[in-house]
Amino acid sequence: MADRPSFDLRRAHYGRYAGGPDPLAPPVDLRAALAAIGDQVLEGVSPRRALREMLRRGFAGRRGLDALAEQANRKRREMLRRNNLGGTLDEVKRLLDAAVLEERQELARALDDEARFAELQIAELSSSPAKAVQELSEYDWRSGSAREKYEQIQDLLGREMLDQRFAGMKQALENATDADRLRVEEMLRDLNALLESHERGEDTGQQFEDFMDRHGEFFPESPDSVEELIDSLARRAAAAQRLRNSLTEQQRQELDALAQQAFGSPALADQLARLDGNLQAARPGEDWESGREFRGDNGMGLGEGTGALADLAELEELSEALSQSYAGAELDDIDLDVLARQLGDEAAASAKTLAELERALHDQGLLDRDPEGRLRLSPAAMRRLGQTALKDVATQLSGRTGGRDTRRAGAAGEVTGASRPWAFGDTEPWDVTRTVVNAVVRSAASESGPPVRISVDDVEVTETEQRTHAAVALLVDISFSMVMEGRWVPMKRTALALEHLVRSRFRGDDLQIIAFGRYARTMRIDELAGLDEVFEQGTNLHHGLLLAGRHLRRHPAAQPVVLIVTDGEPTAHLEPDGEPYFDYPPHPLTLARTVQQLDALARMDAQITFFKLGTDPGLARFVDQMARRVAGRVVAPELDGLGAAVIGDYLTSRRRR
Structure with missing residues (x-):
């Protein structure tokens, strides 16, 4: 038997998948997204605005841009509320007080005159920590512990000032030797020389490579060019300047004085000031002027405060990108790496999903542009919306009559x-x-x-x-009462369902949608779906019946079916000159003209059904009388059952012959 490879399970490691997009992640749910957009479009919102609204609110349990922006703003507010920028000064004062106390204790045990003179020096120290540190720069310490604490002040200042410009330097230089400090000073001199050569327009390619060979350990991000190096340094230096701007005048004076004692020499402060000048000249577009008001009790050091200000800047940029409120905004403007760093991987995954969704809607042809360049729902999207609407109707019909949905067209x-x-x-x-x-x-x-x-x-x-061939006229009321009473979207959903049923199951039928308000007009399903809310008075059923008659006459061999969805009695008719006439209560001439057209349809043997919405008594009297006159039917559905009522009546009308 061949030897089988053995595996040591103790050496197995598990962690987050890092080979690109998660191969087990569910695909973007376009159906749920399209339904969310479709609801908005049916309410009269433009497809572009509907898409943006969906991305802002999220869908199918996924967080939207608004939730991510609020998370970024909440983190920003919390940072400002919890922290303050006095951490370095507080630490300096603590070390200085401890050093002075230990030195006084040591002097008190000494009996010589020099000890008394030293006590006078200590007693006369300035109340300002910065001046006191400067005054003690030449002091001959008797207490070894006190001298160590004073040297800790100088070391802390040097590391804090470097940490402002180079993240992580404070920890890296802890317990550093004099040789380490000399290497830092050498790096700063070479860095300034490189930036100044670049500013003069010289070819710095070789100089940059030599610089990285000597000092690359100070730059873990491994920039590939001088420009990348400047970008990373300028962002941090600008944050350091904003920190300085955020301090009080007294704090600035204290830190400026203390800077001269960093590492026990003013050389570091001079090199850093030179570096700041070079970076400001190279990147004047960075924010070097603003400041922030920190109000909390948690004191931050210079490096930590600079990092906090850099984080605040990133959070503000994220908030702006997530708001998508500026001209030309795109989801690709959101930096997913920054988003993950500031808000976590889950937030980045949500933003990435939204971006993929927007691309998928375009790539799969669900969104396109009309001849004028405006975003619109494509025919494919309309078919999907119609399919969804018909499925909802089929579910209602199945529950009421025992019928079921089927894909078979016959x-x-x-x-x-x-x-x-x-x-x-x-x-x-x-x-x-x-x-x-x-x-x-x-x-x-x-x-x-x-x-x-x-x-x-x-x-x-x-x-x-x-098989019966039907010519179907669906007349839908678009007067202002349909909008005011919340019947606008159910009416559109009904038309979507009927149009999809005819196109997919009864392809031989001829459907025409006629919308009637103050006047009537034929509409494609996508035009009706995207129709803005109409706030005009007038229910011109007369004009709608005229157009229905023309449609039926174009198909003389077909079974004529007329379906009328309305929530008000006729209040307008079409004059011979083509202008609509409106009056309320309904003018007798309006009623007469409407009845005349109904009689004309009845003579064509049309099956006429009125779908009465609401409880208007005038409408109830009119449709009841007209139904008896033309041997038609009256259906008074609940609003959520309108689609099922219309589809059910259409199917019944087709079978009747």
């Missing part, structure tokens, strides 16, 4: 239940049961016996009647 006609022998040219489906029975009977009667073989004479086909 064959050549409606099945009667009978069958007949196949003849050349027949396209009806086989009656498999009768065909097999015929073959078995024939084989049993023959002498050859089994196996059973099917011949042409055995084949029977199902009998069908010619």
